[in-house]
């Protein structure tokens with residue numbers, strides 16, 4: 018079986034390696050020649066993915082993984098084409114299909130009859146059949162029934178790809194029965210996880226949006242309850258643990274906000290189509306948490322943060338991942354600047370130059386000059402045993418992820434502020 022994987026990023030490269038290790042002959046396609054060059058040298062251009070360098074080296078050495086920038090040629094020599102480029106939103110929160118459209122054009126130029134094409138990027142409902150499929154047909158001169166077309170959302174998280182690929186059921190939906198069956202047979206060959214064939218591509222598209230929205234809405238609920246708990250002098254964490262002892266309660270953890278290019282993005286795919294109020298409101302609530310937390314910090318300085326040096330720990334949107342798209346760190350830094358404070362950022366996964374490319378000031382840990390306050394934004398492993406005594410001059414520690422021990426912070430001579438802690 019010859020498989021082309023279009024988009025060799027944090028998700029696409031592990032997929033390509035997985036398929037190759039399972040015996041497929043894989044050609045990875047990327048517009049970035051450096052990515053293709055690295056893979057063709059048996060090297061891994063993606064960091065932070067346990068097992069990936071070994072899987073790429075093994076698949077390359079076995080002659081089953083190579084890469085190219087020539088997507089039409091790769092599509093022409095493949096029986097299966099898997100597409101996993103980024104689909105996001107623009108500044109007005111409208112779906113941006115430009116990466117997908119560019120990939121579609123290239124695939125269509127090489128597409129042959131009977132090829133199985135599977136879209137894995139998260140997309141608005143209907144895109145696989147009515148947008149992607151239609152454009153593949155137009156660009157190739159084939160009709161939609163000349164090739165197989167299915168949608169299968171990628172539900173993994175970067176950093177735990179191989180574990181997730183082995184354990185999360187693979188949801189698959191075809192644009193017709195033959196396409197669904199062909200995609201099911203493909204995944205049964207290349208994955209160990211159960212394959213869950215659903216009625217059609219639209220059901221599979223909707224399932225991915227629904228599971229992302231479930232997270233966003235439930236985090237928003239946790240944030241709302243945490244704010245209410247603070248006002249009522251109750252510990253949200255203790256109350257939620259008690260609530261969750263009943264099987265129908267699954268209260269999430271509150272925090273500084275939701276980042277990355279998935280959870281804060283996909284709700285807009287549904288909002289654009291059908292404008293569900295709870296989905297929109299949840300986005301607003303989660304995006305307002307950074308300013309809420311900075312207001313709490315300001316209160317600890319008598320309402321005035323002007324001139325205060327505040328160290329944000331973590332540019333990444335979550336611990337252990339080098340990804341800053343829509344990170345709450347950016348919202349926290351904005352909120353600090355609006356109050357006249359000077360935000361500094363440390364992140365062990367980013368160089369100072371990379372941090373500065375976000376318009377932010379990079380700092381060392383411990384910082385070379387004293388800071389007035391520290392905000393724990395992303396729980397990188399390095400921060401779990403943070404040496405608080407090294408934070409000279411720091412008066413306040415804002416624990417944005419509910420991860421630090423109050424008593425340890427207070428013993429270091431700092432005031433502890435948490436979300437959901439009155």
Ligand SMILES: NC(=O)c1ccc[n+]([C@@H]2O[C@H](COP(=O)([O-])OP(=O)(O)OC[C@H]3O[C@@H](n4cnc5c(N)ncnc54)[C@H](O)[C@@H]3O)[C@@H](O)[C@H]2O)c1
Nearest residue numbers: 024025026027028047048102103104119120138139171175
């Ligand atoms: N990152 C995650 O945690 C995650 C989790 C689940 C699902 N996903 C899905 O995976 C998609 C991709 O995410 P990612 O993290 O791998 O993104 P990424 O930015 O790491 O990788 C995308 C790759 O696609 C390449 N690319 C862009 N346009 C292309 C084109 N026209 N032809 C060929 N290659 C092209 C880029 O050069 C890049 O290497 C997301 O949009 C999402 O739908 C991501």
